[in-house]
Amino acid sequence: MKYVEEFRRHDLAQQLATAIRREVDPDRQYRLMEFCGGHTHAIFRYGVQDLMPANVRFIHGPGCPVCVLPIARIDYAIQLAQQEDVILCTYADLLRVPASGRRSLLKLKAEGADVRMLYSNQDALRIARENPDREVVFFAIGFETTTPPTAVAIKQAQSQGLKNFSVFCNHVLTPAAIQNILESPELREMGAVSIDGFFGPSHVSSIIGSQPYEFFAEEFQKPVVIAGFEPLDVMQSALMLIRQLNEGRHEVENEYTRVVTREGNRKAQRLVAEVMELRRHFEWRGLGRVPYSALQIKPSFAEFDAEQRFDVSVTPASDIKGCECPRILRGVKKPT
Known part of the structure; x- marks a missing residue:
């Protein structure tokens, strides 16, 4: 398959590994953080x-939007699902995320709540059309990659006159989180490791x-190198970061040229800007309150905003005692 097998070839991986070993400085460390779960x-x-x-170490950052979602947002979703005549729709990876009191959406579903697993937000629109007497809430989550489809769903609901459809918006932004990791004194006090360079995320970019x-x-x-998802992409990007560090450069380079441009997808950007706006702050698991790091639905589309439609309030919740997720998300602890 074009653009897949070519980037998994064993012989090329060995050549890249040899090139990396040849170029690293044995007297220094290379600590490279990837921000993408892929x-x-x-x-x-x-x-x-x-x-x-x-001496080349990969540091695993907060690359999963489900992992960075704080307990309070899961608590909020649970309260939405408990509202009368509500169908809560979401992706499967959110169902088991623990909330306060050892609850989860999956446990709530087992208790009788109408929580449905989706592959696409288009399924939520279909469910809303099929159940005009029920309130259908789509639990939207993801980095910039999945934000445009949510904006599309909101505009489709508007054009189709779906008054019973709304979105619980939890879309978060990559650049704000990277900046938080780089500049927060609080993180340094908590023992965050030094980072020499970044793999820029693939689909987000x-x-x-x-x-x-x-x-x-x-x-x-x-230095930042935008990297593709395949193993040879990651290795080539590591080599590019090592070369920048050896040469004292700190630039943005794009290894993933078959997909990513400097400007990005302008049409998708305009669509998101039409429907959503920045939140002043948003809570991230492991990072705390990060300013301007998430999106909310604009007032002009408030009728599709579940946070405006439903009277729900949750109390702040601390991370589960003993959970190592915050340390892993900050790059302090290595997942095993």
């Missing part, structure tokens, strides 16, 4: 870390482009 998956699935020299990372490269003097 990169973390590729690193573990294909054993990419094992092909690196001992296909939407926002590579331009937003230029600020981090310049302001914090950290």
Whole structure:
């Protein structure tokens, strides 16, 4: 299959591993953080870390929007699902996320709540059409990649006159989280490790482009390489980061040129800007309150905003005692 097998070839992986070993400086450490769950998956699935020299370390950051969602937002979704005549629709990976009091959406479903697993927000629109006497709430989550489809669903609901459809919006933004990791004194006090460079996320960058990372490269003097999902993408990007660090450069480079441009997907950006706006702050698991790091539905589309439609309030909740997720998301602890 074009653009898949070519990026998993064993012989090319060995050549890249040799090139990396040849170029690393044995007297320094290379601590490279990936921010994309797809990169973390590729690193573990294909054993990419094992092909690196001992002084090249991959640090796994907050690359999963489900993992960074705080307990209070799950509590909020549970309260929505408990409202009379509500059908709560969401993706499968949210069902088991623990909330306060050892609850979860999956347990709530077992108790009789109408919680439905979806593959697409289009399924939520269909359910709303099929159940005009019920309130259908779509629990939307994701980084910039999944935000445009949510905006499309809201506009479709408006054009179709679906008065019983709303969105519980939990879309978060990658650049704000990267900035938080780089500049927060609080994180340093909690023992966050030093980071030398970043793998820029793949699909996120296909939407926002590579331009937003230029600020981090310049302001914090950290190189960024936009990397594709396949193992050879990750290895080539690691080599590009190592070369930048060896040469004292801190630039944004794009390894994933077959998908990502500097400008990104302008049509998708305009669509999101039409329907959504920045939140002043948003709580991230492991990072705390991060300013301007998430989106909310604009007042002009308030009729489709579940947070405006339903009278729900939740109390702040602390992370589960003993849970290592916050330390992993900050790159302090390595997942095992």
